Amino acid sequence: MRVKQIGIRAFEGCESIERVIFKGDTHIEGNLFDKRCRSLKEVSSTFLSVENGLCLHKGTKTILWPTAPLPDRLVIAEGIEAIAPYAFEGCDTIREVIIPDSVVEIGYDAFSGCTRLEKIRLPSGIGTIDEKLFYECESLNSIEIPSSVKVIRDYAFYRCHSLERVILNSGLEEIGEFSFEDCSSLEEIDIPSSVERIYYRAFYCCESLHTVGFHEGLDQISTEAFYNCRSLRNVRIPGSVSYIGDECFNFCDGPISVVGDRYSFVNGVLYSHSNHDIVAVTNACKCVRIPDSLKSISLESIYNCNSVKCLFIPDGCTGILFSGRSVSPNIGIMIYPEHMSDKISHW
Numbered sequence: 001m002r003v004k005q006i007g008i009r010a011f012e013g014c015e016s017i018e019r020v021i022f023k024g025d026t027h028i029e030g031n032l033f034d035k036r037c038r039s040l041k042e043v044s045s046t047f048l049s050v051e052n053g054l055c056l057h058k059g060t061k062t063i064l065w066p067t068a069p070l071p072d073r074l075v076i077a078e079g080i081e082a083i084a085p086y087a088f089e090g091c092d093t094i095r096e097v098i099i100p101d102s103v104v105e106i107g108y109d110a111f112s113g114c115t116r117l118e119k120i121r122l123p124s125g126i127g128t129i130d131e132k133l134f135y136e137c138e139s140l141n142s143i144e145i146p147s148s149v150k151v152i153r154d155y156a157f158y159r160c161h162s163l164e165r166v167i168l169n170s171g172l173e174e175i176g177e178f179s180f181e182d183c184s185s186l187e188e189i190d191i192p193s194s195v196e197r198i199y200y201r202a203f204y205c206c207e208s209l210h211t212v213g214f215h216e217g218l219d220q221i222s223t224e225a226f227y228n229c230r231s232l233r234n235v236r237i238p239g240s241v242s243y244i245g246d247e248c249f250n251f252c253d254g255p256i257s258v259v260g261d262r263y264s265f266v267n268g269v270l271y272s273h274s275n276h277d278i279v280a281v282t283n284a285c286k287c288v289r290i291p292d293s294l295k296s297i298s299l300e301s302i303y304n305c306n307s308v309k310c311l312f313i314p315d316g317c318t319g320i321l322f323s324g325r326s327v328s329p330n331i332g333i334m335i336y337p338e339h340m341s342d343k344i345s346h347w
Contacts, residue, residue: 030084031065147171193217254282
């Protein structure tokens with residue numbers, strides 16, 4: 001039986017495998033092995049070659065996996081066109097990588113878990129920062145995203161604890177879920193005007209982040225995108241933003257200024273006028289006073305807000321929605337209309 005294709009990680013965990021021989025033109029999607037394949041001595045094929053300690057696919061000019069321990073400074077040769085998924089995953093010797101502009105595609109997880117990687121030069125023609133590309137690269141301290149990149153996918157820089165400096169260039173359109181979550185050293189970032197969407201938990205728990213620049217053109221900031229960014233202050237929401245998800249700026253220092261009439265920021269609380277929601281509660285808020293202008297309100301975003309000590313609901317409020325979760329036990333004072341007694345009793 002002829003094998004036409006072998007998937008990524010096909011030999012994962014094969015600790016005793018010593019030799020693999022491919023015949024014909026079998027298609028290899030990416031790195032077939034992992035760290036546990038310690039006994040592997042030889043991989044031979046007419047369509048593979050080894051250059052400078054790297055296994056290459058001759059036809060596609062793709063780096064598949066390293067065949068020998070890598071140096072501190074890895075310079076990828078001009079002419080290489082792609083780096084396969086998982087190609088350098090877990091390589092704990094490299095500190096710097098230089099990638100030539102001939103590379104137009106870098107697969108997901110290509111550098112994930114490279115714990116000593118500090119610096120990398122990305123090529124100018126790639127269109128995507130793929131999923132988990134630098135996942136838990138805990139020594140990476142700076143990165144510039146080329147203007148050719150339109151999307152940063154999910155978990156791309158997840159838990160890059162040393163990442164202090166990120167340059168995003170015009171051309172970027174989307175910042176994916178969890179993409180910079182727990183980058184605890186990141187202090188500031190400017191979101192270019194080309195960015196339309198910032199997805200769920202994109203900058204969640206970036207505790208050192210104190211400055212974010214938003215610009216006209218931004219349309220959506222999703223739920224918990226900047227949740228627990230405790231140093232974040234002086235946030236300006238442009239008028240182009242049509243949607244801000246629940247708890248987006250919870251536990252931020254604030255204040256938040258808003259252009260347009262979709263949202264308002266009052267006494268440490270960000271309100272949505274279109275959805276009748278409390279969108280976010282910042283650290284500055286000690287007492288939530290629901291504005292008289294809101295006839296109904298959702299209290300989802302008060303969940304777990306330990307800074308809030310009291311809640312005032314106006315007489316004109318006719319509807320209230322609770323999340324079903326426990327609201328902060330620190331709320332010791334509640335003032336609400338008599339007609340809401342039944343609802344409040346189920347809090």
